[in-house]
Amino acid sequence: MNMFKKFNGEWCVVSNDPTGSTVIVTKRNGTRSTVVLGERVAPGIYRIAPAARPAAAAAEAVGDLSRIVAMFDRARQHLRMPAIVLDGFRVNIAGERAREPGSLTITSVDAGYGGRRTWLGRVTLAGTFEPGRGAPADLGARLRAFAADPAGVAAEFGRLHGKCCFCRRALTDERSTAVGYGPDCAENFGLAWGSRDAAPSLPRSAPVAPLDLGPARGTALSRARAATRTYLAEQAAAVQAGQPIEDEPFECDGTPDTPRYANDGRY
Numbered sequence: 001m002n003m004f005k006k007f008n009g010e011w012c013v014v015s016n017d018p019t020g021s022t023v024i025v026t027k028r029n030g031t032r033s034t035v036v037l038g039e040r041v042a043p044g045i046y047r048i049a050p051a052a053r054p055a056a057a058a059a060e061a062v063g064d065l066s067r068i069v070a071m072f073d074r075a076r077q078h079l080r081m082p083a084i085v086l087d088g089f090r091v092n093i094a095g096e097r098a099r100e101p102g103s104l105t106i107t108s109v110d111a112g113y114g115g116r117r118t119w120l121g122r123v124t125l126a127g128t129f130e131p132g133r134g135a136p137a138d139l140g141a142r143l144r145a146f147a148a149d150p151a152g153v154a155a156e157f158g159r160l161h162g163k164c165c166f167c168r169r170a171l172t173d174e175r176s177t178a179v180g181y182g183p184d185c186a187e188n189f190g191l192a193w194g195s196r197d198a199a200p201s202l203p204r205s206a207p208v209a210p211l212d213l214g215p216a217r218g219t220a221l222s223r224a225r226a227a228t229r230t231y232l233a234e235q236a237a238a239v240q241a242g243q244p245i246e247d248e249p250f251e252c253d254g255t256p257d258t259p260r261y262a263n264d265g266r267y
């Protein structure tokens with residue numbers, strides 16, 4: 001059985017396994033630890049190898065941060081610690097006591113155990129993303145998209161989640177969902193809201209192309225429906241063109257095969 005043993009003042013492991021093995025060591029109180037056997041210091045006694053930590057991904061350029069920095073500069077006139085929350089990450093400006101004051105701090109959205117957010121990396125003022133160990137693989141690409149078009153990415157977030165990307169409150173006004181943030185946060189961050197300068201919202205309804213069933217295709221009912229659609233489309237076109245609509249656009253001619261209403265007399 002593997003066990004801890006102090007050797008020359010250093011905690012080591014007594015084991016029958018060779019250096020490099022991952023072994024389970026039972027402590028005196030019965031709990032177990034998993035360690036990797038390091039250098040052999042005496043027969044059957046090994047140093048504990050330092051735990052291998054997953055390597056952080058390589059740094060990558062995410063581009064010009066001036067738009068984001070300008071947004072935060074403006075916000076800091078109104079807010080003590082402005083932040084923007086996007087899909088899966090949160091961005092704020094590193095304070096004066098940070099390793100690189102003014103750089104972008106990227107963390108998880110929610111605070112985890114101990115009330116701290118997970119560090120996902122930093123974007124230096126030169127626009128280089130230095131990912132932390134917990135950073136998702138596509139975070140660099142998402143930051144690049146954000147740097148290129150902060151307002152556009154914010155708007156996308158707002159439309160997708162119905163929440164303000166700055167304060168995370170629900171957006172109810174469609175002028176807010178169109179841009180991804182509410183009027184107060186727009187003011188704080190110096191962004192357009194509720195005007196034509198704001199990101200355009202999607203049209204409410206796109207025109208539907210008429211369905212051409214061709215002559216004598218489909219059932220009587222489907223042809224009747226098609227005829228109704230054609231009639232309604234003609235009417236709509238007439239209204240748009242400013243033409244008067246006939247009061248009685250057609251008369252029953254008693255021919256059941258050429259109905260103009262969906263109810264072609266069969267019910």
Ligand SMILES: [Zn+2]
Nearest residue numbers: 164167182185
């Ligand atoms: Zn807000």
